Amino acid sequence: QVQLVESGGGVVQPGTSLRLSCAASGFAFSSYGIHWVRQAPGKGPEWVAVISDDGSYKNYADTVKGRTTISRDNSKNTLFLQLNSLRAEDTAVYYCVKAREKYFESWGQGTLVTVSS
């Protein structure tokens, strides 16, 4: 079965950086696009970024564009999200999600990022 396990979250100060990872198993990782979706406490989900199966296409939400890089290592079935210049409004649970076209088919359990001084 599809399994996505995020890690790397934590409490960080504004202006700092964080790298999230997502370990995938149970499917042909290198054949699927993968998204990052975040959800602030008490709010709805917000799409953050997507990367194509081979990593050649990337797209970002305006709220993170220029501060964030999505990448993947297909040899290790792992997805990454580098978050820089973190702000309080980046506080959220970050999910990696296996894509089905432009829909979010399979979700990880999420990793919490808290940006606070």
Next chain:
Amino acid sequence: DIQMTQSPSSVSASVGDRVTITCRANQGISTSLAWYQQSPGKAPKLLIYAASNLQSGVPSRFSGSGSGTDFSLTITSLQPEDFATYFCQQGKSFPLTFGGGTKVEI
């Protein structure tokens, strides 16, 4: 960006009830719409994609309809595990956007 508006924001219902949630896009999105269910403390779960296609493993009491700008999710014969929050999401173009959510509560 495509804005998605859900109504109602919450609905009170009982086990066995039929519940309908609506979602409206501020521009036409054909049938590029999905519905998700989220229980407290859990990740969202895909229920319906392409407006009316039931995701594998999802009970048949869930159904979706609509095209263009107006969509609906119907749950027939509400079960205890269906009390949750439901979100719509447009898959027409980036940035992919969600509705504000509808909480189905007792």
